[in-house]
Structures are given as C-alpha cells and as structure tokens.
Amino acid sequence: MKVVTGVVGNDIHVVANRLIDISLAERGFEVFNLGVNTYLEEFLDAVIETDADVLLISSLNGEAEGWCRDLQILKSQYNFRDNVIFMIGGNLVVGETTAEEIVPRFKSYGFDLVFHQVDLNEGLDQLELFLKASK
Amino acid sequence: MKVVTGVVGNDIHVVANRLIDISLAERGFEVFNLGVNTYLEEFLDAVIETDADVLLISSLNGEAEGWCRDLQILKSQYNFRDNVIFMIGGNLVVGETTAEEIVPRFKSYGFDLVFHQVDLNEGLDQLELFLKASK
Amino acid sequence: MTLLQREREIIVRNEYIDHFDFDEVKEFISGASKNLFISHRFKNSKEILVQPRGGFPTYDKVFELYKEFKDANVDVLPLTIDSNTRLNDYATAKKMLSLSEANDTDMLNGYPLVNHGYRTTRKMITHYDTPVSLRHGTPDARLLIEVALASGIFEIEGGPITYLLPYSKNFPMDKAFLYWKYVERVCAEYSKLNEPINRESFGPLSATLQPPAIVIVIQLLEMLLSLEEGVKSFSVSFSQTGSMLQDIVSSNVIKKLARHYADKFGHDDATINLVYHQWMGAFPYNREYSDSLINTSTVIASMIGADKIITKTRNEAFGIPTKEANALAVANVKYTLGMLKGLPKVGDEEEEENLTNEVHEILEAVFNDGADTLWRQVFNSIKNGYIDIPFSPHIINANKVITVRDKNSNIRFFKRGSVPISDKSFAFEKSKISLKDGDRVVDKIIQDIGIML
Amino acid sequence: MTLLQREREIIVRNEYIDHFDFDEVKEFISGASKNLFISHRFKNSKEILVQPRGGFPTYDKVFELYKEFKDANVDVLPLTIDSNTRLNDYATAKKMLSLSEANDTDMLNGYPLVNHGYRTTRKMITHYDTPVSLRHGTPDARLLIEVALASGIFEIEGGPITYLLPYSKNFPMDKAFLYWKYVERVCAEYSKLNEPINRESFGPLSATLQPPAIVIVIQLLEMLLSLEEGVKSFSVSFSQTGSMLQDIVSSNVIKKLARHYADKFGHDDATINLVYHQWMGAFPYNREYSDSLINTSTVIASMIGADKIITKTRNEAFGIPTKEANALAVANVKYTLGMLKGLPKVGDEEEEENLTNEVHEILEAVFNDGADTLWRQVFNSIKNGYIDIPFSPHIINANKVITVRDKNSNIRFFKRGSVPISDKSFAFEKSKISLKDGDRVVDKIIQDIGIML
Numbered sequence A, B: 001m002k003v004v005t006g007v008v009g010n011d012i013h014v015v016a017n018r019l020i021d022i023s024l025a026e027r028g029f030e031v032f033n034l035g036v037n038t039y040l041e042e043f044l045d046a047v048i049e050t051d052a053d054v055l056l057i058s059s060l061n062g063e064a065e066g067w068c069r070d071l072q073i074l075k076s077q078y079n080f081r082d083n084v085i086f087m088i089g090g091n092l093v094v095g096e097t098t099a100e101e102i103v104p105r106f107k108s109y110g111f112d113l114v115f116h117q118v119d120l121n122e123g124l125d126q127l128e129l130f131l132k133a134s135k
Numbered sequence C, D: 001m002t003l004l005q006r007e008r009e010i011i012v013r014n015e016y017i018d019h020f021d022f023d024e025v026k027e028f029i030s031g032a033s034k035n036l037f038i039s040h041r042f043k044n045s046k047e048i049l050v051q052p053r054g055g056f057p058t059y060d061k062v063f064e065l066y067k068e069f070k071d072a073n074v075d076v077l078p079l080t081i082d083s084n085t086r087l088n089d090y091a092t093a094k095k096m097l098s099l100s101e102a103n104d105t106d107m108l109n110g111y112p113l114v115n116h117g118y119r120t121t122r123k124m125i126t127h128y129d130t131p132v133s134l135r136h137g138t139p140d141a142r143l144l145i146e147v148a149l150a151s152g153i154f155e156i157e158g159g160p161i162t163y164l165l166p167y168s169k170n171f172p173m174d175k176a177f178l179y180w181k182y183v184e185r186v187c188a189e190y191s192k193l194n195e196p197i198n199r200e201s202f203g204p205l206s207a208t209l210q211p212p213a214i215v216i217v218i219q220l221l222e223m224l225l226s227l228e229e230g231v232k233s234f235s236v237s238f239s240q241t242g243s244m245l246q247d248i249v250s251s252n253v254i255k256k257l258a259r260h261y262a263d264k265f266g267h268d269d270a271t272i273n274l275v276y277h278q279w280m281g282a283f284p285y286n287r288e289y290s291d292s293l294i295n296t297s298t299v300i301a302s303m304i305g306a307d308k309i310i311t312k313t314r315n316e317a318f319g320i321p322t323k324e325a326n327a328l329a330v331a332n333v334k335y336t337l338g339m340l341k342g343l344p345k346v347g348d349e350e351e352e353e354n355l356t357n358e359v360h361e362i363l364e365a366v367f368n369d370g371a372d373t374l375w376r377q378v379f380n381s382i383k384n385g386y387i388d389i390p391f392s393p394h395i396i397n398a399n400k401v402i403t404v405r406d407k408n409s410n411i412r413f414f415k416r417g418s419v420p421i422s423d424k425s426f427a428f429e430k431s432k433i434s435l436k437d438g439d440r441v442v443d444k445i446i447q448d449i450g451i452m453l
C-alpha cells in the first residue's frame, strides 16, 4: 500500500509529520512524505505520480479549511483511479470547534476520513479498518 | 458604644476574631470579646451584663445556622433595651450558598445585619452607617 | 491483663458501639493486607504520596468519595471525623446521622466513625485496599482510635499539643497528654502484629504566621512522646509557610533534627517521614488563584522532598469542597508531581543554622524543666510560654509571641515573649524585619495573614 | 545619505503603505515616552516582566485584547503578526483584513501591521503607554520592523537562525542573514535617540527535545550578530525543557556565557536580559493540567531569575485562545510570581560544567570556520551540521542529531551527528541515558515528546 503524506499549506509544524512517517512505515505502508508546507496540488500530483492508495494530509496551525475546501473540484479535474482514500487529521480549524461540526464539513469537501484532535495511532487504526472494510 | 463579640458554637477559628477585636477598638468601640467557642446564651448574657449596643457574632466553620436560628425566641425571653443591634458575619453555612439566599434567612432569625463572606472592614463600615442612620 | 488492656476494655464498653471483639480485631490486623499500611507504602515508594482531606456523614457518600479519589489516582485516603464525635458527643452524632441518611442531606461535617462502627467501616476500607488516614482533632480520641484501627485505618493523625492548641479553647491539657498516651500505646501494640501503625503529628497548628522554630519543636516533642510509648513509624509535618525558602529551610532542619533526636532518645529503629501541607492559611476568593497557589505548593513539596503531601482545593475559601472538586485537586497534584523529577538539592546555610539553633535552644529549656516525665516537661513549657503559638484559641497558650513576615515573606519573631531563643537568634530574626517608620505592627500582621489573597 | 538609508528609502516605498516620513518617525522616537521601552523597564524593575502572546486582524480587537491584558496587570504587550505579512504578502493580508472588518470574523491569525500602518497603530500603542513586543517569524522583516518601530514598538523578536530553522522549509538562509542585518542596524540607529531598542532571540526553536547546548549556541550567536551591528539591549531566551534542573542549569550557563561572549567581543556596554518561555511543546488536552503546567513553569521562571516570562494559556492544545483565556493566564502568572520572593540560588556544578564545555566546543568550531564574517561562519556551521536542531522543517538543517530524555527528563544527546562536542562531553550525555534492552529509540522519542500529556 502506498501513502502520500505531508502538512498542508503554510504550516510548518513538523513533529507529527515525522511521527506519521515512522508509524506508517512500521505498519507496512510505502511512504512518500512531502513534508511541511505542501500545497494541495502538490499532494494530488504526488498521488498520481506514485499511484498511491492513500493521501494522508496533516494540518496543525488551523489553515486546513482554506487550503482544502477545493478538494472536490480538484478531484474532478485529476483523473484518480478508484479507491484512492483521502484522509486528513490534526488541528483542523482556527480557534475551537467540535469534531461533530468539523467532520461532516470536511467530508463534504471530499475527504473519506477526517480526524480533528485525534491521536495519530487511533487515526491509523481507523485507516486500516477502513481499508479492510473497503476491500 | 459597647460591642460584644466572639465566635459562635464549637467554632475555634480565632484569626478573624482577633482582628475584629482590634478593628472595633480602633474605631472607638468599647469591646467585650468572648473569644471562640461561645454559645448564643453566653452572648446574650454578656449583652445584658455590659449593656452593649451591638452584638457582633462571627462564624466561620459553617455551624452558624444550627446555633443561631433560635435567636428570635431567645430575644423575646431576654429583656433587651431598644436599639441593640444584632449582627453576624463570616462563612455562614456548610458548603456553598449565595449571599442572596443566606442574608434573608438570617434576618428572619433576628439579625439586623448579615454578612456572608464579606471582609470585616466592609462589615464594620456598614455597621457604622447603620448606627448613624438609626440615630 | 495489663493495666492498659483493662482501660481499653472499659473504653470500648460504650452504649454507642456494638460488642468490641479484641481477639477478632487482633486477628484482622495480623492478617490485614499490606496495602492498608501507609508505613508499608512509605517503605516501598520513592514517590510523594498524595492525600486529600474529606469525610461525609453517610457510608454511601464516603464510599463514593473514595471512588472519586481512586479514579484520580489517590495514594492515601482520608477519613475526616465530624465535630460531635470529636467532642465525644456520640448521641448527637447518632441523631444527625439518621437525619442525614433519611433526608439525603449532610447534617454532619464528617464521618461519625464510632456510630458506624468498625464492622461496617472495615468493609469499605478493605474494599479499596488503600491506606486510610484518620483526620479528627479529638483531645480524647481513645474510643475513636480503637474503632479506627479495628476498621483497618492504620494511620492516626494528631497529638496532645497539635490537636489541642489550635483546636480547643479550654480542654484540660494534662488530660490531653494522658489520653494521647493511650493512643500511642495502642498503636504501639498493634504495630507488633503486622506492618507498623503510622502516627502523624499536625504541624500546621493555627495555620497563621506560625514560626518554624516553634512548629519544629512541637513536632519533635510529639514525635518523642510517641516513640517513647513504642510507636515505630512516625510522620512529622508542617504547612507551607508562604516563603519557598523558609519551606526549604524548615524541611532540611526538621528532617535532620527529627532523626537526631529520635536516635538520641534511643529510637534508632523508628522510621520518620515528612508530611507537607499545602497552604493552610486564608485562601483567595478566586478559584484560579487558588489553583495557582495549590500548584505552587505542589512544586515546593517536590523540592523539599516530602514523603506525603496533603492537598487543598480551589473551593477552600468558599466552603467544604464537593467530591468532584476534591478529586480534581488530587488529579492536578498528581499531574504536577509527575513532571517534577530529579530536582536539585537546595538549602541555605545561614538560615538553617539559625533555625537549628533556635530549636535546640527551646528544646534545651524544655528538657531542663524539673518535671519527672517528658510530657510534664512539655506541659510546663507550654504553661510558662516556652512554647507559644500565635493565634491559638486555647486559654493556656501564652499569646506573647508576635510574628511578622520579612520582605521575602519569611515568618520572623517580632516579639519572642517567653520563648527561650538566644539573644543572638532573636537578633537574627529582628534583623530581617523591615518595618518602615510609622508602620503599625497590626497592619503588617493583617497584611501578612492575607498574603495569598 | 548612507547606504543603509538608501536601502531604507527603497524598502518603505511600497504600494501598501502611506508615505513614510523618516523625519517625523525620528522625532517621535526621540520624544517617545520611556514607558514604551522595555529596555527602560528592565533597567528599573527587579520583577519578572510578564508577556503573553496575541494578535487579531482588526485594530479594534487588538485594542480590546490590550485592555483585557492591562486589566490583568500585564507588563509587556505582544503584537503577533499574521502569516501573510510574515511572507510579505501584503495583498492577501489587505484583502483578509477588509473581510475581517466587514464580517466581524477573524480571517487572519494575527495583526497585519504593514497594512494598518504606523500612524494608526501608534495611536493604540501610545494610548496604553506600555512596552509592546513584536512577535512575527518573518525571514524578511525589513518593512515590518520599519513600521513597527515607527508605531512605537520598541522590542523586536527574532533572528536569522531562530526565525528560520523552526519556521521555514526552504527560505534561503543567506538572505535571512542579510535581511536581519538590516533589522539590527535600524534598531541600532534608533537606539541612539532615546532608550535603546531591545532585540530578542527566539530560544524555543522547534520546541521539541531541543538540546540546551545547541539552543545556547544559537542564542549567543544571534546576540553577537546583533551587538556587532550596534544593538545595545538584547534578550537571550529559552523555553522550559521539561526538567526543572535542566532549566536551572541552562539559565546559569546562558547568563554567564552571554555576558562572557558579549564582553569578549567588545560589547561590555550592552545590556543582556534573559527571557523564559513557558512550556512550548505539546500541551495536554486538559485545561486543568495545562493550568498546572503553566503554573509550574511560572515557579521555575522565578527560580531561575528570568527577566521576562512569556506565557501560554489553558487552551493551548485546543486552538488560538480567546482574549479572556489569555488575560486569565496573565493574571494567574502575576499572582504566582507575587508569592515567590527571595528564592534560593540553585545550581548543579557538574551539569553546568558539562553544558558550558559543550557550548564552548561548538562555538570554537564555529569561530574556527574560515569565512571572513561571523554570519558566514554561522551559515557554514549550520550547513555542515555543527549546528543542527531536532525537528526543524528547514531543508538546510542536518537532522542528524537525535535527543532523548534521561530518567529525570533532562534532554540528552543520543546521536551527536556532526555537532562538534568533545568525546568527553558526549560520554557524559550518553551516561545519563538509560534505554532498556529492547527499547526502541523511536518509542522513547514519542514518549519524550508527549511528556506533558
């Protein structure tokens, strides 16, 4: 399984990104880590180039919404193969909002899995469950 | 002006009592301090004996209610001269209750001035105002 | 039958308790779980044990309180006794207990242990299998501690001085000494059966501008009076003074002198631990500030290397805390302690020397008293003002000592009264005080009482 | 006209700002209230100054934020700049500012100072008559600091290393050095007119397992680069390491070495202050614990004798704090600082010696680099990994250093990469680490990052 990952936008919070890289590798994924400060188009290009199964985006500084709300539109322009999983997690908005409010919103932007203030291991467990279920 | 003061019931919190003693004296009152652990009857006896103008009771450990709710009854048994002021202050109940709830209750027991969690200087200022007004 | 045993039989023959079965109790204690003994925890733990305060009238409410505490990862559970029981008024306690049970409101400010009895209470204590500490304030605690020990409560707080001078107006002091001698002896007896029963003194006293020298003297004397009767595990304690430096100095001195005097009096086999009370004086009417205060005292407890810390809550100024607020405080303290490891050793030579001298000077005067026993020497020393604590409600206390804070908040003797510290020591104290011209001492005292407001 | 002045004229000729009147600004600074200068406060106050973080898009919201802070008795106000301005994207900042003003929602994560301009901003700053500190993270801060200084903001945070390695992925490092040289020079110029402008370095860096030796080296180098250009008042800083002892050791060493190197390079007339950042790493998702953490770091700030403390809030893990939560944190910190007076001097000789050695060893390697100027020596040292910070997002950072915590939570070098500490120093570090057999370093690192959770 191939995963493209990185931190979206002008966000430079790198700590979780390093840990995600390690954890994905340990779980047997082939990881392409674009690092911090990566724009949505760069992510999508990388998914195409690597023929990835999963795109796992992090966002910590609250910028996620601004950078990701056009995912749906971009998805329709790119020609993804079926079953690419779009996943985002971290601290997704500025200020405080509940997950109940945020998750549906980000799903409507085109994400399959959304994790607001959720530990990465729990998120990765969920990813594996999701992968199993959609097999 | 003569004031009888002390801490009611089995309460041994003495710190405020010492300060009240000093503050009353400084304000020109003649003070009869019965100290801590004083029962209501002892207070009333002292008022009679000293011909006091004010009875100033402290209570800190939450016992005030149990010891003071019979003041009205006792007052009618003792033969006080007019204008004796009955005053109580400190931390008047166990647990937390608002002053709005407590003040009327203690007034109904026969107190003229009731101070729950109020600084003693503020209380003594109020006493002096009250004395002026009732002259 | 020993004289003591005869006295015990009389004490437990009381209309408010069921038949007291000494043999069964002996057997229970002999076989009791090690987890119930704080002396065992002290031996096997390097961490500071955390103990809150708390007690409610009914069994069920205490059971729930304990559950809340356990969820907050408490180390030692408290059992605070109601004030009627403290005055041996079991009749009123009984009445108020039934009212509390019937109406589901608290008609008592603690747990009436004697009325509940040891058979019931033991269930709760063995259920949680955690050390419980008895917090009372009872001058005549003979029956109370019999029931407590039989229930599985293996730490008894108090002492003839520390539960008298701050807690009573006129209870006869000689009686207090004799009743506490009983307590020590019973604890000593039971200590032979399993792990030792721990005794703890109450260092905070009136919790208001208490001079460390007097606090330490009292701690050492209660320790000696206890060890003298055969107690093998004893905790000295003091409360946050308001100056981090003074806490550190007090801690270094009390640890050193407790060991020194225990050994000197032939009790090298006794274990001595140090308990630190979070700020015991007037709390601010501000929950945030109270949290800050509590946290700061947790840091200090770590720095001074206390063996146990007794916690307060953010509700302190307002009233008796709910079980939730109480458990929250425990969780926060545990969190902070968890982050403090490998702290540097700190001290202050000059201050420690001065405090050590003062303690020696006062103790020398006590030991030089002509009486034939230690307790009588102590009795006389209190009566003649060698030992004199500020803000005691007790009529026997001399009330001649006046203390104020120096510019760094250390508590200093302003007037020494009859306390026999040397001129040199007193000069040291006075040299630290800076009252400006025209400053009135009473204003300074008021300000110093309200230092945390 | 000097070369610098010519560059300045060009920089301020920018479509997003109104005419920049250098003469008027000069006059304003010359006559500005002393209260606006933190350098003046440092000189005349023995207390630790308290400074929060914070900034909002609109003038009105910042004005309110400041009011809230003032009510909480703040000492130094922050002005945090939005991220577009940080990247010199004034067009976007302008658009988002109008949207924020029109819709009353925050479309920027800070104050777009350039767009607001100095004439407006100065009103607010002179109104509060309190020192303001510029918090940005801008590699090319030339225009920004011109506007800031003209507004009355007389403390500028940042530096070519500390605002680059943790904050950027690929901004060219040589440019960063040159742009910051401009900043230093302008600050130096203005420092001649009234009280000195204070420059402050950003010691927390990536805020995650940063080894004190590297932090101190970077602090000293940014200090020297600044003083070299004529700055006379400089603050070195570091953030809570997670070990009280390591904070104390770091503080003692950085204070001593900052003075040492400033003097050695001929800057005996410069004032050096120490700033302590409350915990900058991952916060718990628990407001109570966060309060405890914040309070503990306040106590540590007092113990290490910092000159200024920069505060966090109980909302840290959740998101940007409201002005109320932010002001509450300030009030609590002030409360705690108020109760900590006359603290003991603390240290640890062995640790301080080791840390001092490490700093000297790394600096020696930097100064031995063949380049002709200090900034080029530093540049080369970063490029070749002499200076290497864990968890930097910047592509130039070597990323070969690995640190873990020892059993007392001190941060230790596990791999030194190319950092030129001696074998002896490295052996000392390694000797403290106890990884059990079978322990994986990555698990240890994850645990060590989450130490406060």
Ligand code: B12
Residues within 6 Å of the ligand: A010, A011, A012, A013, A014, A015, A016, A019, A056, A057, A058, A059, A060, A061, A062, A063, A087, A088, A089, A090, A091, A092, A093, A094, A095, A096, A115, A117, A118, A119, A120, A121, A122, A123, A124, D080, D083, D109, D110, D166, D167, D204, D205, D206, D207, D208, D280, D281, D282, D283, D284, D315, D316, D317, D318, D319, D320, D321, D391, D392, D393, D449
């Ligand atoms: C360390 C830190 C920094 C360091 C970063 C150093 C670096 N280069 O990495 C420094 C000091 C430089 C910094 C700078 C800034 N920061 Co910052 N920072 C933090 C802090 C304290 C910890 C972050 C961290 O490393 N955590 C440890 C890692 C392991 O955990 P994590 O990142 O939280 O991620 C966890 C989960 O989110 C999850 N996760 C992450 N990604 C994903 C993805 C998936 C799919 C899943 C399932 C899970 C997942 O897994 C991780 C482990 O559980 C947080 C607050 C906090 N959380 O305590 C603020 C915080 C993230 N920062 C914040 C901000 C705003 C900034 C700044 C803009 C400055 C400012 N105005 O305050 C700049 C950002 C500049 C920029 N261009 O982005 C805000 C974000 C606000 C918001 N979302 O509302 C926070 C929340 C602080 C706050 N309360 O204001 N910061």
Ligand code: B12
Residues within 6 Å of the ligand: B010, B011, B012, B013, B014, B015, B016, B017, B019, B056, B057, B058, B059, B060, B061, B062, B063, B087, B088, B089, B090, B091, B092, B093, B094, B095, B096, B115, B117, B118, B119, B120, B121, B122, B123, B124, C080, C083, C109, C110, C137, C166, C167, C204, C205, C206, C207, C208, C280, C281, C282, C283, C284, C315, C316, C317, C318, C319, C320, C321, C391, C392, C393, C449
């Ligand atoms: C110090 C202290 C003690 C010391 C007392 C030493 C002594 N002999 O004086 C010790 C440790 C011995 C102690 C013991 C106990 N205490 Co106590 N104690 C306190 C504490 C921390 C400070 C009291 C104090 O000295 N304040 C300083 C003085 C100057 O202020 P003050 O007493 O609060 O009085 C102010 C005002 O109330 C006002 N005031 C007082 N009287 C009057 C009268 C008038 C007319 C006016 C206008 C104003 C006024 O003026 C003062 C200055 O502003 C308070 C909590 C707090 N406030 O922070 C608890 C507190 C009063 N104690 C309490 C309790 C319950 C006890 C105990 C029963 C033990 C227990 N179960 O916890 C025992 C009491 C035994 C007994 N028989 O009474 C409770 C009372 C609960 C309630 N009301 O709901 C409190 C509130 C703590 C708590 N939150 O649980 N205590």
